[in-house]
Every structure is written in structure tokens, then in C-alpha cells.
Amino acid sequence: MLIHRRNLRIEWAQCDPAGIVFYPQYFVIFDTSTGQLFERTGLSASTIRERYGIVGFPLVECGARFLRPCRFDDAVIIESQIGSWGRTSFTVRHRILKDEQPAAEGFEKRIWAGRRPDGSIKPGLVPDEIKASLSDVSGATRLT
Numbered sequence: 001m002l003i004h005r006r007n008l009r010i011e012w013a014q015c016d017p018a019g020i021v022f023y024p025q026y027f028v029i030f031d032t033s034t035g036q037l038f039e040r041t042g043l044s045a046s047t048i049r050e051r052y053g054i055v056g057f058p059l060v061e062c063g064a065r066f067l068r069p070c071r072f073d074d075a076v077i078i079e080s081q082i083g084s085w086g087r088t089s090f091t092v093r094h095r096i097l098k099d100e101q102p103a104a105e106g107f108e109k110r111i112w113a114g115r116r117p118d119g120s121i122k123p124g125l126v127p128d129e130i131k132a133s134l135s136d137v138s139g140a141t142r143l144t
Helices: 024-039 045-052 128-135
Strands: 004-009 059-066 075-085 089-098 101-111 113-115 121-123
Touching: 004 024, 024 045, 024 059, 024 075, 024 089, 024 101, 024 128, 075 128
Parallel strands: none
Antiparallel strands: 004 075, 059 101, 075 089, 089 101, 113 121
16 A cells, blocks of 8 residues: 655644643644545545545544654654555554654544435445555556
């Protein structure tokens, strides 16, 4: 699977009074990283929503393991990739590296979601071209 990597410097607002990343902030980092991973298809989040008629990728399950503390002003690397594809769902795996060592690992299970006529959310099939783009290790399969 394609691995999206991004650099991040830990900001003061992400930390507790001791200067250590406050654990819910990891989920904000994961959420942002998922959005950036999907942009690797070549389509922005709003273009994906418009083109496929979806409301987005609602979160249905998540989890994390914290291995080493990250602190204010640490430079970290976030690696994100699709861990598995379902018919209407997918799991994104995240790793945060500090000094090239794992500091945190997490996952998000999300659904490809449209709307029912009553306005409620309904799962839809993940398009094959999205799966192909994010499964291409080289990152060369892009949508236009």
C-alpha cells in the first residue's frame, strides 16, 4: 500500500501542562493525516465528495498505542497508509516516528458515506479507482 509521510513539529497547543502531547491530539493528527493520504489520489477532499456524491469518511472505530512521549517542539514524522479495504469501509494505519523510532501507532476504521433521502448517513461502495490509487506503492496512480 502507498505510505504517505509528512513532517510535523509538535506545537504547544498540542501539549498538556507538562509539555507532553495530550493523548486526544494524536487523534487530530491521525484525522489530518487521513485527509492528506486521500489527497494523494490527486483529488482534494471537496472534489472527492462532489465527484462521488458522498458526505465524507465518518469514523466508526479507532485506537492507539503510545510507545514514547512526544514533547513540545519535537520533530516527528507521521506515516499513514490503508491497512485494509472492505466493501464500504477501510482502515487507515498511522505511525508516528520520533528520532526514527516509533512513538505512537494508531488506526481509524472509516466508512465511505453517502446520504439517504431522509438525511441520515448510509455506507456506500468504495470506488475501485480510489482503492487502486491508494494501493499503488509507487504513488503513480492518480485520478484527474
